[in-house]
Amino acid sequence: MMRPNDIVQFAFHAMQGYRTRTYLMLLAMAIGVASVVLLTSLGEGARLYVSQQFSSLGTHLLIILPGRSETTGGAPPLMGETPRDLTLQDVMAMKKSRHVRRLAPIVVGAAPVSYRQLEREVMIIGSTASLYEVRQLALSRGQFLPELEITRSASVCVLGNTLYRELFGTQTSLGKWVRVSDYRCRVIGVLEEEGMSLGMDMGDVLIMPVASAQSLFNVNSVFRVLVEVRSGEVMDRAQQDVINIIRTRHDGEDDITVLSQDALLSTFDRILSALTYSLGGIAAISLLVAGIMIMNVMLVAVAQRTAEIGLLKALGTPRKLIILLFLTESAFLSMMGALLGLIIGFSGNWLLQQYFPDFPFVAPNWALWAAVVVAVSTGLVFGLLPARHAADLDAVQALSGHS
Amino acid sequence: MIRLEHINRTFKVGDELVHGLDDVSLQLKDGDYVSIMGPSGSGKSTLLNVLGLLDQPDSGNYFLNGDDVTQLSELKQARVRREKVGFVFQTFHLVPRLTAAENIALPLTLAGVEHEERDQRVNEALASLNLTDRRHHRPDQLSGGQRQRVAIARAVVTKPVMLLADEPTGNLDHASGIDVINILEQLNTQGITLLLVTHDAELGERAQRIIHMVDGKVLP
Numbered sequence: 068m069m070r071p072n073d074i075v076q077f078a079f080h081a082m083q084g085y086r087t088r089t090y091l092m093l094l095a096m097a098i099g100v101a102s103v104v105l106l107t108s109l110g111e112g113a114r115l116y117v118s119q120q121f122s123s124l125g126t127h128l129l130i131i132l133p134g135r136s137e138t139t140g141g142a143p144p145l146m147g148e149t150p151r152d153l154t155l156q157d158v159m160a161m162k163k164s165r166h167v168r169r170l171a172p173i174v175v176g177a178a179p180v181s182y183r184q185l186e187r188e189v190m191i192i193g194s195t196a197s198l199y200e201v202r203q204l205a206l207s208r209g210q211f212l213p214e215l216e217i218t219r220s221a222s223v224c225v226l227g228n229t230l231y232r233e234l235f236g237t238q239t240s241l242g243k244w245v246r247v248s249d250y251r252c253r254v255i256g257v258l259e260e261e262g263m264s265l266g267m268d269m270g271d272v273l274i275m276p277v278a279s280a281q282s283l284f285n286v287n288s289v290f291r292v293l294v295e296v297r298s299g300e301v302m303d304r305a306q307q308d309v310i311n312i313i314r315t316r317h318d319g320e321d322d323i324t325v326l327s328q329d330a331l332l333s334t335f336d337r338i339l340s341a342l343t344y345s346l347g348g349i350a351a352i353s354l355l356v357a358g359i360m361i362m363n364v365m366l367v368a369v370a371q372r373t374a375e376i377g378l379l380k381a382l383g384t385p386r387k388l389i390i391l392l393f394l395t396e397s398a399f400l401s402m403m404g405a406l407l408g409l410i411i412g413f414s415g416n417w418l419l420q421q422y423f424p425d426f427p428f429v430a431p432n433w434a435l436w437a438a439v440v441v442a443v444s445t446g447l448v449f450g451l452l453p454a455r456h457a458a459d460l461d462a463v464q465a466l467s468g469h470s
Numbered sequence: 471m472i473r474l475e476h477i478n479r480t481f482k483v484g485d486e487l488v489h490g491l492d493d494v495s496l497q498l499k500d501g502d503y504v505s506i507m508g509p510s511g512s513g514k515s516t517l518l519n520v521l522g523l524l525d526q527p528d529s530g531n532y533f534l535n536g537d538d539v540t541q542l543s544e545l546k547q548a549r550v551r552r553e554k555v556g557f558v559f560q561t562f563h564l565v566p567r568l569t570a571a572e573n574i575a576l577p578l579t580l581a582g583v584e585h586e587e588r589d590q591r592v593n594e595a596l597a598s599l600n601l602t603d604r605r606h607h608r609p610d611q612l613s614g615g616q617r618q619r620v621a622i623a624r625a626v627v628t629k630p631v632m633l634l635a636d637e638p639t640g641n642l643d644h645a646s647g648i649d650v651i652n653i654l655e656q657l658n659t660q661g662i663t664l665l666l667v668t669h670d671a672e673l674g675e676r677a678q679r680i681i682h683m684v685d686g687k688v689l690p
Contacts, residue, residue, distance in 0.1 A: 069582045077579070084567030378563045381524060382577040382624075383552025385545050462524040466563065 069388055078396040085368060089400065092357075092364050096404020096446070097411055099354035100438045104412025106350040107434035108419075110343025114336060115427045121332045127299055128201070129306055130326040131161075131292040151317050152288030155217050155277065160316055161294065164308035166301040171198040172217070172289040174280040178248040180273050182234040189230050190272045191247065193280020201295045204269070209241045209256030212276055220279035224252040228260045229270035247273060250283055302327055347434050351441060357404070358445030365397055365453035369460075376457050377465030386458040393454035394447060401446025405439045412438075472498040472521065472632070472663070477530035479516055479686075490516035491527065492686035498665075500631065503658045505666045505674040508683035514667045515636055517683065521665065522555045522634045523547045552581055556625030556662075558654070560637040562617045564609040564624075570616075571596065571605040574623045581628070595623040599653065615646030622653055632663040639673065651676070 082089045133153045158172045174193035179186050198204065199211040211225055224245065231240055240254045252275055260270060281287065296305040306325050313323050369376070379389055416428040479491040490513045498504060506514045519525035520532065523539060532540045539550055564573045571592050578588045596602045599619045609617055618638060625633055635654060639647030651666075651673055658664040668674050682689040 069580050073579045073582070080567055374561075374563060375565055378565070379580065380548075381522065381551065381557045381563075382580055383548045383550075383555070384580050385548040387545075388580065463519050466524075466559065 069391075074392060074395050075399070077392055078399050081368075081372075081396055082400065085371070088364050088368060092361055092400045093404045093407055095357040095360040096354075096401050096442055097407035099350070099357040100405045100408025100442050101411040101415060102353050103347055103350040103434055103438040103441075104409060104430045105415050105419075106346040107343050108412075108416050108428045108430040110339060110346045111429055111431045111434075112427045114339035114343065115429065116425075117335045117339060118332055119427075121328060121335070127296040127302060128328045129294040129296060129302070129309065130328070130331075131294060131309060132324040132326065133288065133291075134322060134324060151320065151322050153292060153313075153323065154288060155281075157313060157316055158289060158292055159217060160312050161292065161309050164305060164312065166297050166305035166308055168295045168297045169197040169201050170292055170294045171195055171201040172277050172292050173198070174277055174284065174286065174288075175290045176280065176284040178273075178283065180230065180234070181246045182240075182243065185234050187230060187233050187271075189227070190268075191280060191283065192272050192274045193277040193283070194274060195277055197295075198274070198293070201293045205259035207257050207259045209254070211256055212274065213255075215276055215278075218278050219276070220282060221276050222250070222252045222279070223255045223275070225256040225258060225274040226254055227258050227268075227270045227272040227274075229268070230273060231257045245273075247275070248283060250279070252279070302329070343431065343434075347437065351437075354438070354441050354445055357401075357442070358449040361397055361401060361446055362449035362452055365393065365450055366456065368396075369393070369453050369457040372457075373460060373465045376460050377462050377467075380460075380462035381466060389458040390451075390454040393457050394450050397446045397450025397454070398443060401442050401450075402439075404446075405442035408438065408442070409435065471500060471533075471535055472496070473533040474520075475531045475533070477520060477527045477532065479513075479520060479525065479527050489513070489686035491520065494530070494686070494688050496681070496688060498663060500663055501658070501661050503655065503664045503666075503678045504681060505668060505677035505679075506681045506683060507668060507671070507674045510669065511685075512683040513686040514683055516686070518634045518636050518665060518667050521632070522557055523551050524557075552577065552628065554631045556628065556630040556633045558618070558621055558625050558633065558635040558638045560640040562609070562614075562621045562641070564617055564620060566609055569606050569608055570601060570612065570620045573609070573620055574627055577624060577628050591627055592623075595627045599623045613646070614642045615649055618642060618646070618650050619653065622650070622657075626657060626662070630662065632665065633657060634665050634667075636667045637669070638666070639668070639670065647673075 131153065133151070155172060158170060161167060161170055171194050176191050177188060178191050179188045181187070194212070195217060196212045196214045204211070207228065209225070212223065213221065215221055224247070226234070226240065234240070234245065235243070240257060243254050244251050245254060258269060275283075277289065294305065294309060296302050306327065309325060310321060310323065314321055376389065412430065416430065420428045474494055474496040477491050477494045478489070481488045481490050492513075494517065506517060508514050516525060520527050527540060530540070531538050534550065534554065539547065542550065565576065568576065574595050575588050575592045578591060593602075596605055599622065601616065601619055601623065604612060604616055609620070612620065633654065638650055638654065642650060654664055654666065655676070666673070666677060674680055
């Protein structure tokens with residue numbers, strides 16, 4: 068039987084002998100593999116980006132929303148039973164759980180903020196001093212909201228960085244009075260530049276005590292409550308505590324929704340993983356196309372080399388060896404194409420990373436393996452037909468130049 | 471010892487059945503020098519292909535050293551071809567991307583012969599055919615006569631018992647043709663059975679035995 072290194076050498080001789088064909092096939096395979104690498108990197112990058120954003124939200128966080136989001140069986144209540152609002156008293160009650168370290172109620176609304184002639188419509192956040200730790204904020208100057216009793220209002224506010232620059236430019240803002248709709252408040256601090264966080268631009272906000280915001284927007288409820296739990300292990304217990312506390316306060320009704328950061332993250336994670344898989348699948352189509360191209364080109368190669376195949380038969384080459392020789396050729400072509408594709412894919416990732424430094428372009432490991440395995444196996448599967456075609460040629464006709 | 475008994479081979483050309491070989495019986499001794507002559511389409515090449523196991527007869531038996539080789543599997547027939555038969559073609563059939571030495575080594579490479587032994591046998595073949603200085607040339611850098619000498623070297627490097635030459639001088643000028651025939655005859659004197667298909671009467675006359683064929687039949 069022919070020696071393996073001779074088989075490989077024979078395949079490489081053939082690849083060198085027909086360069087155009089070789090380059091074309093390498094290119095097709097490389098594009099397929101590179102697109103798998105790049106597209107799955109996009110998906111994976113999105114996933115990593117989102118989980119980074121979540122971790123910037125703070126750790127061990129529960130988000131309490133009024134109303135129940137779960138669908139329950141049965142007909143909807145006829146009596147128009149609306150969920151109870153979350154009140155500041157509810158918030159204070161939640162604090163009784165020993166698993167809760169801090170909590171920050173949030174009231175949100177939009178209102179124009181003006182200083183002298185300048186006016187800007189921004190998001191107003193009503194909260195407490197705890198928001199600073201819970202939300203892991205940072206100040207560029209001044210101080211955050213003072214520790215007040217939760218129901219007390221005060222005419223102070225903290226500006227987001229963008230809002231500060233728009234209203235005051237380079238002047239100092241501390242101690243100045245700004246107008247928020249019909250109210251006035253004194254600026255006591257400015258947030259550090261933070262950028263976007265989960266679609267919330269913390270640069271363009273004004274933060275004031277929760278009671279002040281409630282009277283500004285004329286509401287008694289809070290929009291949601293951020294609860295910081297003492298440790299990761301007691302997340303479940305803290306969640307149960309919060310639900311129990313509210314149930315007793317709300318006449319036995321479970322009318323809040325508790326989102327844990329982990330649950331949110333894993334939901335996003337699942338969505339974005341699915342996205343990555345589907346992108347990978349789309350890219351795999353180009354691998355399939357590359358496979359069909361390999362088949363096509365190998366069939367042409369068999370036609371071109373009919374006389375050579377006839378000769379191989381005349382020299383006493385068995386059918387199986389002829390198949391093996393042609394399969395080796397397509398296997399090497401697809402392997403080299405896959406390698407080239409990985410190089411192109413990684414260079415592409417590197418290049419994109421230079422342009423979008425915030426977005427992580429990392430191809431997931433499974434995609435790399437899948438790309439190479441699919442590339443080589445399409446090479447083999449689609450190489451098999453031409454190889455068998457070659458082996459089945461009639462020796463006499465092949466030698467006389469007819470296929 | 472080669473013995474053919476009532477070999478038939480028909481081809482379908484359009485709607486017609488053409489007798490490539492029509493009830494051919496033949497016996498050859500080892501070391502014979504036989505020329506096969508006849509007009510084109512008379513079945514000369516078909517006879518050669520059947521003898522070389524490249525073509526399967528429709529009926530009849532072919533005994534090679536007493537064994538009926540028509541009954542062998544594809545794999546075993548390939549083995550017989552590899553070990554016992556050497557082909558020389560009119561169009562040389564050299565692999566264009568390989569050098570003269572690599573072309574000669576090809577049957578040994580395909581058979582899985584060790585590197586050292588392969589080199590040694592290729593060197594011997596190159597030397598005996600005066601091709602040593604051409605070993606690294608590719609076929610397109612060789613003259614027709616040189617190409618056919620490379621092809622002959624390739625055919626005999628496996629030390630076959632029979633050499634089947636199908637119009638080996640057909641693509642050569644007269645001098646190179648004579649040169650090639652001399653080489654083949656020299657190999658025959660060393661013991662190889664030589665079958666030469668030709669339509670050149672002058673060349674055919676040189677054989678010990680001449681087989682005339684017409685319409686697939688061997689003339690008595």
